[in-house]
Amino acid sequence: MxxxxxxxxxxxxxxxxxxxxxxxxxxxxxxxxxxxxxxxxxxxxxxxxxxxxxxxxxxxxxxxxxxxxxxxxxxxxxxxxxxxxxxxxxxxxxxxxxxxxxxxxxxxxxxxxxxxxxxDYSFRQTRAPAPDITVTPIDVARDEEGQVAFSAVPGATAGQWEDLVAADYAPGGLIWQTEGAPHAAMWNDAAHLDxxxxxxxxxxxxxxxxxxxxxxxxxxxxxxxxxxxxxxxxxxxxxxxxxxxxxxxxxxxxxxxxxxxxxxxxxxxxxxxxxxxxxxxxxxxxxxxxxxxxxxxxxxxxxxxxxx
Ligand SMILES: [Fe+2]
Incomplete structure (x- = not known):
């Protein structure tokens, strides 16, 4: 066949x-x-x-x-x-x-x-993608106008990539910084489905x-x-x-x-x-x-x- x-x-x-x-x-x-x-x-x-x-x-x-x-x-x-x-x-x-x-x-x-x-986040990368990277989970949602909005996850602080746990991926976003300005990564499903x-x-x-x-x-x-x-x-x-x-x-x-x-x-x-x-x-x-x-x-x- x-x-x-x-x-x-x-x-x-x-x-x-x-x-x-x-x-x-x-x-x-x-x-x-x-x-x-x-x-x-x-x-x-x-x-x-x-x-x-x-x-x-x-x-x-x-x-x-x-x-x-x-x-x-x-x-x-x-x-x-x-x-x-x-x-x-x-x-x-x-x-x-x-x-x-x-x-x-x-x-x-x-x-x-x-x-x-x-x-279910089981396949998350546990090894840091870059040296000296710090990360903070951030929540991705839509605001009242339907625009993508980032908001702080209560209690989340900047830490090491290796310390991220599965639950840190639930909010759908991550602020990351190596040197210079911070960047945001988001998983688009968080803003397009529920x-x-x-x-x-x-x-x-x-x-x-x-x-x-x-x-x-x-x-x-x-x-x-x-x-x-x-x-x-x-x-x-x-x-x-x-x-x-x-x-x-x-x-x-x-x-x-x-x-x-x-x-x-x-x-x-x-x-x-x-x-x-x-x-x-x-x-x-x-x-x-x-x-x-x-x-x-x-x-x-x-x-x-x-x-x-
Ligand atoms: Fe896909």
């Missing part, structure tokens, strides 16, 4: 021509199944129909999970659950895509199982959903291919970054709970994921993992072949 996989298309005004070329390459890959592993759109669901339309002539099953960018809204009130549960599945159905977050799809002897997943629950709770929620879908599939087929948007294993997130902004963003890469669910299920052969923007196929703990990201300028669709 040949699978053509894509993630992180990030369709927006600036990327239209490039995304169209990547979609053409995917259509020309002569694959049996098409997988979109999240972040079709750069800035929310409005552009997802255009992204899916570019791929809707693919003749085999067309599968997707959303990514965080697909959920974004410009300003509050944020309606993240509605976008995830209703808006994106409706767009998918309209374009002949199967939303794996709703239910698995069995094709031949293979079950395709997936859900977006979420992050689940009404903490990120670690959401990571548990989605890992539970993935586990349910895996159990369902394992009772019906011996072979499973899984899809998530967020990174499922620590091994895939353990690179060191020297740019403080990018090092900060590592905390939001994914959750090991996704990987635990995958390892607890018999028959998982392949895990397709995205979000890192580093296309790569690598074996992790006996599973073939494939980052299908096409965000890097020289990346195209990823073609994966599973034995019959």
């Amino acid at each position: 040949r699978i053509v996989a894509l993630s992180d298309l990030h369709l927006g005004d600036a990327s239209r021509a490039r995304v169209a070329a990547i979609a053409q390459a995917a259509l020309g890959a002569d694959a049996d199944v098409l997988v979109l592993a999240g972040d079709c759109a750069a800035n929310g669901p409005e552009r997802i129909p255009e992204a899916l339309a570019l791929l809707s002539s693919f003749p085999g099953p067309r599968l997707l999970v959303p990514g965080n960018h697909d959920l974004w809204q410009r300003e509050p009130p944020f309606d993240t659950w509605h976008i995830y549960d209703e808006v994106i599945p409706a767009i998918a159905a309209e374009h002949g895509f199967h939303c794996l977050d709703r239910e698995p799809l069995i094709f031949g002897d293979m079950a395709f199982v997936g859900c977006m997943g979420w992050y 689940w009404g629950r903490s990120d670690p709770e959401m990571a548990r929620h989605f890992a539970g959903r993935l586990r349910e879908h895996l159990d369902y599939a394992a009772g019906r087929t011996a072979r499973i291919a899984a899809v998530t948007h967020f990174v499922p294993f620590a091994e895939l997130a353990d690179y060191h970054l020297e740019d403080p902004k990018r090092a900060f963003a590592r905390a939001y890469l994914g959750s090991p709970l996704l990987g635990e669910a995958l390892l607890a299920t018999q028959g998982v052969e392949l895990v397709i994921y995205g979000h890192r923007h580093r296309q790569e196929v690598r074996e992790v703990r006996g599973l073939v993992t494939a980052d299908a990201g096409v965000a890097e300028l020289d990346a195209g669709p990823l073609l994966l072949t599973l034995p019959d």
